Amino acid sequence: MRSAARRTVAVACALVLVQPAAFPTPAPARGRYDWPLAPRPAVVRAFDPPAQRWLAGHRGVDLGAAGDAAVISAGAGTVRFAGTVAGRPTVAVLHPDGIATTYEPVRAVVRAGETVSRGQVLGYLDAGHPGCTVAACLHWGARRGSDRTATYLNPLALVGALRVRLKPVGAWPDQARG
Structure with missing residues (x-):
């Protein structure tokens, strides 16, 4: 009995993360995190x-967002910091998975050490974030690790808003060679 020869085509691919442009992302929130502003x-x-x-x-x-918009915690955690950094009001929340999310410029209504739930109001957005091209901007950050060894993460990944696409690195082969 003859077995059929199998042909395998190997194509090198590169992982490309596509950032959303200045428009709302259609992807729904997933997992333990949600957007820090509503809508x-x-x-x-x-x-x-x-x-x-x-x-x-x-x-x-x-x-x-609009100035004075309520800024909500993207996930449950403990307020690590609520105060001023470099002249800007800032809130940082440490989540159980080791990720810390930061929100600025936000006039805090929470205090360091306070436990917060996902969706709880942390404070209100101040206008005047440098480089903001709309009425007001929330700078939302995420990182894993301590201050000295932190790895910064794209916070959009927390809410499933990054589109991942594989793109070929080289030319596609015309036919498989066996």
Whole structure:
């Protein structure tokens, strides 16, 4: 009995994360996290981390909203910080999975050490975020690890708002060779 020869075509692919432009993302929230503003905001400026941790970059996303909009906790956790950083009112929440989310500029109604639930109001958005092209922007960040070893994450991944596409690295083969 003869077995049929199998042909395998190997194609190298690159993983490409596509950032949403300045429009609301249609993907629904998934898992333990949700958007920090309601209704779902437009992404005004995308995540653009630096090549090295000490270089300049945009370590979060800017979400467009109205001034004084309620800013809500993206997930359950403990308020790690509520105060001023570099002259801007900021709130940071540490979540049970080790991810810390940050929100600025936000006038806090919570205090450090307070336990918060997903969707709980953390404070109210101040207008005047540098580089914001709409009425007001919430700079929303996410990171894993301690202050000195933190890995910055794209917070849009927390809510399932990144589209992942595989693109070929080389040319597609015309036919399989066996």
